[in-house]
Amino acid sequence: MKRIFGHRKGVEAVRRAVEAARDAKIKHLTLFAFSSENWKRPKDxxxxxxxxxxxxxHRELQTYHQQNMRFQMIGEREGLGPKVLGALEAAENLTRDNTGLHVVVAVNYGSRTEIARAAAALAREAVAGRISPDEIDEAMMSGRLDTAGIPDPDLIIRTSGEQRLSNFLMWQSAYSELVFLSCLWPEFSRETFDEALAEYARRSRRFGGVAETAAALTGS
Incomplete structure (x- = not known):
């Protein structure tokens, strides 16, 4: 089958993941929809x-809005076509005040570029005299990232048997639990999600201190 067939099936997996996260009372779900490196793929x-x-x-927005979900895009907006950018911004504007599941969609996103943009923003503020270079710390850097205000992810799930982050949330994932699954993304199901959550619950969350069992997701 052509790759687009897999992408269409992948959209169905997105729907299953969102519904499973909502039902599991997870507060934040980040989906890596399109990386900055994916532009290397064929134009079609x-x-x-x-x-x-x-x-x-367009198809899911009203339903998710009625379910009190919030949508937010991270990534570079410049370079995106008007149709997809318009859809993403419409979703952000409509759901901005919702308080349920916060769905973060990473489009044209690359973590290295994000970190470089954040560092450049801090450098401009320092040059302008608004901050001292000596004041720059982790909190300041986090506040200039695309994910400012969003908790760092507790759990990152990677499908397709790959065991790498692929330029995804590298700053934010410093203490994330990583679960690697052999199933392809189009095969991702509620049962697969539940298995990943069960594996997360078995992990010990130490953050450099005394071990604590990860009984529940508190971040994204």
């Missing part, structure tokens, strides 16, 4: 992926 495939993102948002 990139166009199809962008179309799928826009269609999914």
């Amino acid at each position: 495939e990139v166009s199809d992926i962008m179309e799928l993102i826009a269609i999914f948002i």
Whole structure:
């Protein structure tokens, strides 16, 4: 089958993941929809992926809004087509005040670029005299990232048998639990999600201190 067939099935997996996270009372769910490196793919495939993102948002937005979910995009907006960017911004604007599951969609996102942009922002503030270089700390850096105000992820799930972060939330994942699954993303199911959560619950969360069992997700 052509890769676009897998992408279409992947959209169905997104729906299952969102519903499972909502039912599990998880507060934040971040989905890596399109990386800054994915532009290297064939133009037709990139166009199809962008179309799928826009269609999914248009079809699901009202339902998710009624369920009190909030949508937010992270990544660089420059370079995105008007259709997909318009859909993402419409979702953000409509759901901005919702207090349920916070769905973060990473589109045209790359963690190295995000960190570099945050460092540049701090450098500009220092040059302008608004802050001292000696004041710059982890909290300041976190506050300039795309994810400012969003808790660092407790759990990162990687499918397809790959065992790498692939430029995803590298600053934020310093203490994330990583679960690697052999199933392909289009196969991702509620049962798969539950298995990953069960594995997370078996982990010890120490953060450099005394071990504590991760009984429940508190971040994203």
